[in-house]
Amino acid sequence: xxxxxxxxxxxxxxxxGLLLVTLSLVWWNSSRHPAPIPLTPTLSGETEYCITCxxxxxxxxxxxxVETFGCVSCHGGERLALNADLAHSAMRGGANPSDLSVVxxxxxGSNCHSGSEADDRHHIQRVTTSVQSTYAGAxxxxxxxxxxxxxxxxxFGIAAVTDENTKTGITSLQAxxxxxxxxxxxxxxxxxxxxxxxxxxxxxxxxxxxxxxxAACHSTETHTLTTAISYTQCNACHNRxxxxxxxxxxxxxxxxxxxxxxxxxxxxxxxxQCEYTLDxxxxxxxxxxxxxxxxxNDQASIEYVQCKTCHGTLDELPRTKKLTDPNDIAFTxxxxxxxxxxxxxxxxxxxxxxEPLWNTRVLPDGTYEMIGKATKQYFTFNPVMGSACEQxxxxxxxxxxxxxxxxxx
Amino acid sequence: MTxxxxxxxxxxxxxxxxxxxxxxxxGGLLRFLSYAPTAEQKTEFDLGSADxxxxxxxxxxxxxxxxxxxxxxxxxxxxxxxxxxxxxxxPNETGFACPCHNSAFDSDxxxxxxxxxxxxxxxxxxxxxxxxxxxxxx
Amino acid sequence: MRPSFFHHLHPPTIPADQARWRHTLGAGxxxxxxxxxxxVTGILEMFYYIPTPEEAALSVQTITxxxxxxxxxxxxxxxxxxxxxxxxxxxLLRVVFTxxxxxxxxxxxxxxxxxxxxxILLDFTGYILRWDVDICxxxxxxTNLIKTIPFIGDFFHRLAIGGGxxxxxxxxxxxxxxxxxxxxxxxxxxxxxxxxxxxxxGIAVPPPQARTxxxxxxxxxxxxxxxxxxxxxxxxxxxxxxSVPAPIAPAMDxxxxxxxxxxxxxxxxxxxxxxxxxxxxxxxxxxFGIVIPFGILILVAIIPYxxxxxxxxxxxxxxxxxxxxxxxxxxxxxxxxxxxxxxxNAN
Numbered sequence: 001x002x003x004x005x006x007x008x009x010x011x012x013x014x015x016x017g018l019l020l021v022t023l024s025l026v027w028w029n030s031s032r033h034p035a036p037i038p039l040t041p042t043l044s045g046e047t048e049y050c051i052t053c054x055x056x057x058x059x060x061x062x063x064x065x066v067e068t069f070g071c072v073s074c075h076g077g078e079r080l081a082l083n084a085d086l087a088h089s090a091m092r093g094g095a096n097p098s099d100l101s102v103v104x105x106x107x108x109g110s111n112c113h114s115g116s117e118a119d120d121r122h123h124i125q126r127v128t129t130s131v132q133s134t135y136a137g138a139x140x141x142x143x144x145x146x147x148x149x150x151x152x153x154x155x156f157g158i159a160a161v162t163d164e165n166t167k168t169g170i171t172s173l174q175a176x177x178x179x180x181x182x183x184x185x186x187x188x189x190x191x192x193x194x195x196x197x198x199x200x201x202x203x204x205x206x207x208x209x210x211x212x213x214x215a216a217c218h219s220t221e222t223h224t225l226t227t228a229i230s231y232t233q234c235n236a237c238h239n240r241x242x243x244x245x246x247x248x249x250x251x252x253x254x255x256x257x258x259x260x261x262x263x264x265x266x267x268x269x270x271x272x273q274c275e276y277t278l279d280x281x282x283x284x285x286x287x288x289x290x291x292x293x294x295x296x297n298d299q300a301s302i303e304y305v306q307c308k309t310c311h312g313t314l315d316e317l318p319r320t321k322k323l324t325d326p327n328d329i330a331f332t333x334x335x336x337x338x339x340x341x342x343x344x345x346x347x348x349x350x351x352x353x354x355e356p357l358w359n360t361r362v363l364p365d366g367t368y369e370m371i372g373k374a375t376k377q378y379f380t381f382n383p384v385m386g387s388a389c390e391q392x393x394x395x396x397x398x399x400x401x402x403x404x405x406x407x408x409x
Numbered sequence: 410m411t412x413x414x415x416x417x418x419x420x421x422x423x424x425x426x427x428x429x430x431x432x433x434x435x436g437g438l439l440r441f442l443s444y445a446p447t448a449e450q451k452t453e454f455d456l457g458s459a460d461x462x463x464x465x466x467x468x469x470x471x472x473x474x475x476x477x478x479x480x481x482x483x484x485x486x487x488x489x490x491x492x493x494x495x496x497x498x499x500p501n502e503t504g505f506a507c508p509c510h511n512s513a514f515d516s517d518x519x520x521x522x523x524x525x526x527x528x529x530x531x532x533x534x535x536x537x538x539x540x541x542x543x544x545x546x547x
Numbered sequence: 548m549r550p551s552f553f554h555h556l557h558p559p560t561i562p563a564d565q566a567r568w569r570h571t572l573g574a575g576x577x578x579x580x581x582x583x584x585x586x587v588t589g590i591l592e593m594f595y596y597i598p599t600p601e602e603a604a605l606s607v608q609t610i611t612x613x614x615x616x617x618x619x620x621x622x623x624x625x626x627x628x629x630x631x632x633x634x635x636x637x638x639l640l641r642v643v644f645t646x647x648x649x650x651x652x653x654x655x656x657x658x659x660x661x662x663x664x665x666x667i668l669l670d671f672t673g674y675i676l677r678w679d680v681d682i683c684x685x686x687x688x689x690t691n692l693i694k695t696i697p698f699i700g701d702f703f704h705r706l707a708i709g710g711g712x713x714x715x716x717x718x719x720x721x722x723x724x725x726x727x728x729x730x731x732x733x734x735x736x737x738x739x740x741x742x743x744x745x746x747x748x749g750i751a752v753p754p755p756q757a758r759t760x761x762x763x764x765x766x767x768x769x770x771x772x773x774x775x776x777x778x779x780x781x782x783x784x785x786x787x788x789x790s791v792p793a794p795i796a797p798a799m800d801x802x803x804x805x806x807x808x809x810x811x812x813x814x815x816x817x818x819x820x821x822x823x824x825x826x827x828x829x830x831x832x833x834x835f836g837i838v839i840p841f842g843i844l845i846l847v848a849i850i851p852y853x854x855x856x857x858x859x860x861x862x863x864x865x866x867x868x869x870x871x872x873x874x875x876x877x878x879x880x881x882x883x884x885x886x887x888x889x890x891x892n893a894n
Contacts, residue, residue, distance in 0.1 A: 008771045015778040022785045026619055029789050036613060049612075078797055080608040090797040160461040174463040443702055445710020494688040494832055496814060508814035509684055510828040511894075524830045 036082055041070030048072045048079035050087070061225040063336065074106050095206075098214035100128055100159070100199045107214060120329060122293055127214065129161050130291025130302070133198040137298025139176050146183040154297045159199045163295050170295040188248040196237050211236065217289070227337040230374035231260075231279045261407065270399075270406035272307075274381075279374045283310065285355040286333075307401045309351050310360070310368065312383045313393040320362050321350045330356035340371045452547040459484070459540045467516075469500065475532055475544060476500075486532040486544045487518050493525040505529075550766065557766040558745060564760060564863070565750040566769055570645070573776055574638035575744075580777050581631040582737065584784065588624035589726075596676070598722035600715070603678035604798035611795055618792065625793035626784060628670050632819055635663045636881075643850060643877040646857035646870040647751035653851040655743040658736055660848055665733040667819060672725035674817050676718070679796040683714040684814045688827070690717070695833040714799065750863070757860035815891075822887035825894075843880055850876060 037052045050071040059066060064074075072079045076092035093099035097106035108114035108124050115121030127133055134157030143149040143156070157173035164171060178190020195203045202212045210219050218225045220233050241252040261276045274283075281289070288303050296302045312318040323330060323346050333356070334342040340359055342348070349360040349368065361369045363380070370379045384391070391400055413421075454473050462468050462484070468477045474489040474497050489498045491507040498505035504515040513522035518529030533545040564570060595614055597606040610617040639659065642648050648656040671689070675682050690713045694700045704710070707724075708717030744750065755761060816824040826835040854873045861867030866874060 005771075008775070011775055012778070015775065015782070018782050019778060019785075022782050022789075026616070026785060026789045030616055030619065078608065080605055080612060081795075082612040083795075086608075086795060086797065162458055162461060172458060172460045174461060175466070177463070177466065180465050439702075439706070443705045445705045450712060494691045494827065494836075496684050496688060509688055510824065524828055524832070524835070526831070 095209040126291040330358035456542040488530040492527040560763040563762040564752040622788035648851040681796040692836040752863035821891035825891035
């Protein structure tokens with residue numbers, strides 16, 4: 001029954017060999033993995049290892065260098081994990097950390113985009129109260145139409161928002177809850193029409209993952225944030241199809257138009273040349289698009305840029321401003337999207353509310369120049385004053401201009 | 410009465426003293442270990458303006474966790490902590506379900522399925538003069 | 548040749564029966580070996596583990612992903628702990644099914660049972676030390692369960708986690724219990740248990756006159772077999788640990804809302820407490836979570852004291868007639884625990 005010492009030593013020899021093999025296996029296994037690549041962003045000082053796998057991503061923008069911000073300060077996630085599932089499991093907003101449900105953690109903070117109103121860095125407050133985010137006008141329109149509210153005053157938004165210091169008289173919007181609505185059309189509207197605004201829950205699918213929050217406008221390509229936003233980015237939502245008010249459904253476009261004019265908007269609309277040559281952001285200002293920090297009743301009460309903003313009327317030249325303050329916001333905006341080199345002493349156009357059209361310039365001969373924010377193209381244009389135009393100065397909405405200047409589709 | 414020898418008496422007393430000392434030491438150890446350092450447990454939650462919660466709304470407040478209900482009769486805050494062993498309830502079609510031990514409650518907080526016995530706690534609410542809602546968990 | 552220290556830990560000769568694998572299943576020896584591995588790997592982990600709520604899960608991730616072989620060491624620690632519970636249970640079953648608990652080994656049976664309970668508590672506290680989103684509900688329900696004990700519940704709750712609400716506090720206590728408060732007793736009781744095995748006449752076998760085989764083996768032979776067994780178990784552990792990683796989950800955010808949100812994704816107890824979790828679904832937590840589990844523990848503990856003493860010739864033989872009642876009791880208890888575990892896992 002005794003094991004012979006020689007048998008034992010033979011067995012021990014075999015088993016030692018096995019042990020060496022298994023330990024070598026462990027060693028080989030650990031050397032197989034690529035070496036983790038650390039990154040310690042100066043902002044957080046906390047080392048993260050995301051670029052071990054994500055080294056090929058382009059820098060998100062010149063204002064957010066990865067050495068400073070890293071990945072985790074915006075995206076969240078487990079900064080130390082080298083297992084993809086664990087590393088990604090705690091990411092904010094999935095593929096879109098700027099989704100408005102998490103934006104305050106991702107993009108906010110007094111050093112970032114929820115700073116004070118005074119230095120004009122209250123971007124998140126502006127966006128969450130803007131009509132692009134609340135959809136307040138459409139909701140009140142529907143509720144009024146189907147008898148659920150007595151007038152067209154906005155009471156509801158896609159999400160609840162408050163603004164105690166509002167200048168519009170609307171201090172808060174309640175979250176619109178179509179489920180409890182008593183009219184089937186309102187319920188249908190709730191099901192069909194609340195998916196594509198900035199504060200909405202994004203629709204299912206990779207294609208819609210970045211169609212909410214800041215990314216909806218500012219992320220034009222994979223992992224990019226920019227203020228050079230081309231019309232195609234706006235079209236992703238504003239030209240996606242049309243709605244049918246009788247059935248309360250949205251009909252997605254299926255056609256593939258070849259020219260920009262053909263591709264544009266509703267079939268009945270009319271467009272002047274600048275409307276289908278320039279990009280939307282060349283004329284429409286930050287406060288129109290991103291909101292001005294106040295809750296507005298509907299789109300019409302915030303959108304104000306008209307043809308006359310740049311062209312003036314028969315009576316008046318467009319407003320201009322000579323840049324004398326080196327801290328003028330125009331310089332900041334031009335710095336963020338350097339298509340034009342603004343200098344102190346330059347004269348630019350400004351809107352009726354005084355917002356700078358920083359990509360314009362008054363030329364010495366009295367004409368104007370605009371540089372496309374996304375295209376970097378130069379355009380020159382003339383004031384109405386002194387031209388053959390006969391339009392009355394008090395009838396300046398675009399449809400009056402379209403009567404002569406529009407191209408029919 | 411039987412006489413006990415001096416030695417037995419000493420031995421008995423000594424043992425008694427030792428047992429007592431052991432008891433005291435154990436008691437001291439247990440008291441030492443049972444101290445709870447004061448951890449500031451938040452019991453008051455400011456939910457902001459009452460206008461954010463329209464009539465008929467049921468809003469989940471995950472940080473308490475509780476459900477704020479605005480009914481005709483006014484505001485009620487229903488605790489979403491399971492009365493069984495303290496897990497957080499998840500809303501479903503009929504009310505709330507506990508992920509830990511299958512307890513279920515209807516939307517008013519009454520038990521519809523064990524093991525929980527007690528209905529959900531209704532938290533104390535205060536509405537301040539400037540229409541701010543405050544919820545108290547203790 | 549004078550025997551070495553390791554040889555001296557063994558008696559000069561033992562009956563060959565005591566060292567047969569089919570008799571002992573090797574469970575006790577494997578448990579000792581696993582505890583040694585747990586001690587060594589645990590100390591290694593302590594070089595990197597940081598027992599603060601903010602850092603704990605991150606330091607576990609550092610161990611797992613960045614320390615060279617850290618993941619492997621952690622897997623070894625994890626798998627040793629899980630297997631320890633299984634071999635301890637097998638050891639307990641063997642002792643009952645071979646009537647080995649009988650006098651004079653009754654006291655050592657209790658020591659062994661205490662070791663088993665300590666192992667479970669060590670496994671639970673070790674699991675909590677991960678301090679990630681998966682551990683919150685088990686810690687919360689486990690400690691709230693303690694609170695349900697009448698009169699002394701709150702006191703024991705403070706003893707366990709130092710008061711406050713589990714998940715936001717309690718890590719330091721769990722750490723100290725794991726590293727020291729439970730480990731020190733398990734070492735002392737473990738040595739005592741081994742000492743009593745020898746003092747009580749070695750592993751239980753029938754008395755010499757009832758044995759079929761009266762051969763004896765030397766301590767040299769015994770040590771050889773132990774060495775071979777250690778190598779085999781060690782190699783198996785290494786293979787397991789290098790291929791199946793120990794569970795890990797995202798770090799717990801320290802804000803209560805975030806903790807609750809994350810925790811709700813995983814409400815499952817660790818596997819060795821699934822049977823209790825299943826019973827807790829049935830009713831009063833004190834009855835189903837405290838009284839019944841402790842009742843079962845006490846029932847198992849008093850097996851040597853309440854059932855008829857097995858015949859001397861039956862001691863150390865498998866399933867002898869004379870301790871049928873003990874076998875049935877133990878068998879039923881194991882069956883119930885296994886069924887409850889399967890039931891909980893199926894839900």
